[in-house]
Amino acid sequence: MKIEPIQLIKNNHLKNTAARVAILEFLQKNSEPVDVLEIMNYLKKKDLKTNLTTVYRVLDSFLTVGLVKKLELHEGKYRYELSSLKHHHHLVCQNCGKIEDIENCSLETLEEKITKRSEFLIKHHSLEFYGLCKDCRK
Amino acid sequence: MKIEPIQLIKNNHLKNTAARVAILEFLQKNSEPVDVLEIMNYLKKKDLKTNLTTVYRVLDSFLTVGLVKKLELHEGKYRYELSSLKHHHHLVCQNCGKIEDIENCSLETLEEKITKRSEFLIKHHSLEFYGLCKDCRK
DNA sequence: TTACATGCAAATGTTTTGCAAGGTT
DNA sequence: AACCTTGCAAAACATTTGCATGTAA
Numbered sequence: 001m002k003i004e005p006i007q008l009i010k011n012n013h014l015k016n017t018a019a020r021v022a023i024l025e026f027l028q029k030n031s032e033p034v035d036v037l038e039i040m041n042y043l044k045k046k047d048l049k050t051n052l053t054t055v056y057r058v059l060d061s062f063l064t065v066g067l068v069k070k071l072e073l074h075e076g077k078y079r080y081e082l083s084s085l086k087h088h089h090h091l092v093c094q095n096c097g098k099i100e101d102i103e104n105c106s107l108e109t110l111e112e113k114i115t116k117r118s119e120f121l122i123k124h125h126s127l128e129f130y131g132l133c134k135d136c137r138k
Numbered sequence: 139m140k141i142e143p144i145q146l147i148k149n150n151h152l153k154n155t156a157a158r159v160a161i162l163e164f165l166q167k168n169s170e171p172v173d174v175l176e177i178m179n180y181l182k183k184k185d186l187k188t189n190l191t192t193v194y195r196v197l198d199s200f201l202t203v204g205l206v207k208k209l210e211l212h213e214g215k216y217r218y219e220l221s222s223l224k225h226h227h228h229l230v231c232q233n234c235g236k237i238e239d240i241e242n243c244s245l246e247t248l249e250e251k252i253t254k255r256s257e258f259l260i261k262h263h264s265l266e267f268y269g270l271c272k273d274c275r276k
Numbered sequence: 277t278t279a280c281a282t283g284c285a286a287a288t289g290t291t292t293t294g295c296a297a298g299g300t301t
Numbered sequence: 302a303a304c305c306t307t308g309c310a311a312a313a314c315a316t317t318t319g320c321a322t323g324t325a326a
Contacts, residue, residue: 015280015325036315051283056316058281072210074264076291077315091258102252107265114240114267120229123269126212127245129252131261153300153305174290189308194291196306214316215290 002028003084012065019043019050019058024067032099033071033079033090073099073128089127095136102129140166141222150203157181157188157196162205170237171209171217171228211237211266227265233274240267 005024009016026034026042036055043050059080062068071079073092091100111122143162147154164172164180174193181188197218200206209217211230229238249260 017281017325019282049283052315053284053317054282061281070212072212074208074210091252091256091260093258094261100256100258102256106248110244111267114229118229118238118240119272119275120231120238120267121270121275122229122267123232125265125267127263127265129249129258129260129263132259134257137257137259155299155306157307187308190290191292191309192307199306 008067012067014061014065017058018048019054020061022046022048023055023058023062027068027080027082030081031101033069033073033081035075035077035079039080071126074130089129091129091131091133093133093136094130095132098133098135100133146205150205152199152203155196156186157192158199160184160186161193161196161200165206165218165220168219169239171207171211171219173213173215173217177218209264212268227267229267229269229271231271231274232268233270236271236273238271 003011005021005028006016008024009020014020022043023039026039030038036052036059039055039059040050040052043055059068059070062080063070066083068080069083071081071090073079073090075097086103088101088103091102093099107125107127111125114120115122141149143159143166144154146162147158152158160181161177164177168176174190174197177193177197178188178190181193197206197208200218201208204221206218207221209219209228211217211228213235224241226239226241229240231237245263245265249263252258253260
């Protein structure tokens, strides 16, 4: 079911490089969105001597072809996840930082209403819930 | 209907300073969320020689007492708006950057479902729609 | 060979921090 | 007087850019 990184790269007409393959691998491994430092650490562990700049540029190329989504969870930095994941939203714990997914999204009808009313053409939305996860509620 | 800045400050047990009053004034003037540079420009225009650091700290004090909300609209910086505004969400134009409000929010039932299912205690949510505004659709 | 990708260093933009001085209650 | 707020300079982060070099197709 999971498509091989190399295949994903070819399908999107990108050049096949070690950094791209490894970053896709890492994204596939993680069900939750990752940041650039987490990616860097993974690359180091795999003994790929890479550069932060490269990570940003690889993510940018993935963004351009639509392979990944860029998220902002009020942390002062961005996170990235595969866009092939089923459409979902996030529960962000304000205490421990844990991020959970929720798959239920009933915003389509709301989007239609908005478009009719305001003539704003909605391309996508971001919906995040902030609070305390099960553990941090105590 | 609109409460005077000085009154808001007193009600929240903050010290009454020129920067705080002016920043509240500015927030009251703006229906859309503002960033720190826009605040700085307003202060300069009013001949209050203020410092960016002060702006951040004033906003922080407002945040602490709950006077303002801090928003992230995928711009690489934060925006702020009065939290006394009626609960609403934003339409962010990806072409011209214009921000519009939408007041219709039917997420309460969704929140209840999520809390039951995941035991995650939701404190608040952020919902933004990205796309093209009426003018930029052409 | 050609166009694109990478590494390094330096720059940029936003937000934060330390510390001394000033203002509010 | 006591405590909070401000100003300035410097630091801390995340992200971007320029340019020379390397590499996939």
